[in-house]
Amino acid sequence: MKRIRLTIEYNGTNFHGWQKQPDKRTVQGEIEDAILRSIGENVEVFGSGRTDAGVHALNQTAHFDLEAPIPVSKLGYVLNNALPQDIYIKEAKEVDKDFHSRFSIKKKTYEYKIYNNNQKNVFIANRASWMKNPLDIDKMKEGAKVIKGTHDFKGFCSANACVSDYTRTVYKISVEKDGDFVIVSVTGSGFLYNMVRIIVGTLVDYSMGILSLEDIKMAIKEGDRTKAGQTMPACGLYLKETVY
């Protein structure tokens, strides 16, 4: 038995998220199905975390245990031939048996892409969220400084989250302009449900004058979801990096 670590890119548009669900097209489900069809082995693939419907990944990490004597060097090729066009295995390698994609993780980076132009662009749909009014990058950077650090992030979490400890560390937030795009990159120890989308929505709402810096501070201090900003749409979110 070998433990295999996968690095996976996927376009989340046509998936009901990462996690396997009966009768729904999911990334985990498609990968397990591809392993079964190409190698003939029924495995469970564990991701570093779930991504929601519509959320993309540039480098999702997952692991599974394999009995079949297929050379690991051929595994990526074999799986990619069996996978649909919206999933791509960038790397498959053997790792120690104590490696766990979810429990061994040290930090994770998400990137959020906003297409910031007053004209619609039909090629951007499902790859970035569209905002017509110019965003103020300097204000967004100022808001990011308030959010960075170790806090109780209960105010930046969707109501249907089910955790006992809301403390997380945001190591880094950067806000950059790249042509017509505004890119917010958030690196953290781990994230609550919808946390990145709410962080970005808070920076956007501060940029637009809907929230004040004081509101952001209160959202953190009081853990009050109503003080934080909007939840940005899933289509702009990319799981960019996982560090072990």
Add this chain to the structure above:
Amino acid sequence: MKRIRLTIEYNGTNFHGWQKQPDKRTVQGEIEDAILRSIGENVEVFGSGRTDAGVHALNQTAHFDLEAPIPVSKLGYVLNNALPQDIYIKEAKEVDKDFHSRFSIKKKTYEYKIYNNNQKNVFIANRASWMKNPLDIDKMKEGAKVIKGTHDFKGFCSANACVSDYTRTVYKISVEKDGDFVIVSVTGSGFLYNMVRIIVGTLVDYSMGILSLEDIKMAIKEGDRTKAGQTMPACGLYLKETVY
């Protein structure tokens, strides 16, 4: 009665091409439907030419005649609210009654995008064609020089074309590298069925050593489709500009 000229962007992925067909989703059909639903008028929209299933447009031109007393300045806004996310009206303006999107056209530019990288990219699917092996831009430019000019392009036309005169003028072909993309831009007086996709396929096949320069010259001289290159996939083709 006013004659209206539209400049339209569309993502061709989920359309059975431009031209209206019963029970199929087409760009013309969606625009006519949006005019009917938003303005209440049943019109026929004439495009500068058809585009095939999967082919995109950055600037398709179309015209139609409108009786409704809606101000032309509001027309783009009204139609965009009624249109699906993969079509966008970039401009709507009143033109002379003798303007015709198809018959008044002087020249047209298509752009073909090739994603040229040995790794798959799931975000490129349906927006460019993917070629793993590095293309030789200098060879493609050399091949382009042979194709440029006024010729009988019968050899660069799909067999099911139904025209009597195959003479067309290619005013300009450029081949450029832009990061991982190779962009071929072709400007002509008009194009035969699949002509741009076959021109690009011919340059690609010459780059890969499948065809010689002599083959390309023979494809033009003898009008022999078998001497020209492959027909590139629709997903990399963009109607970029129409000049009147």
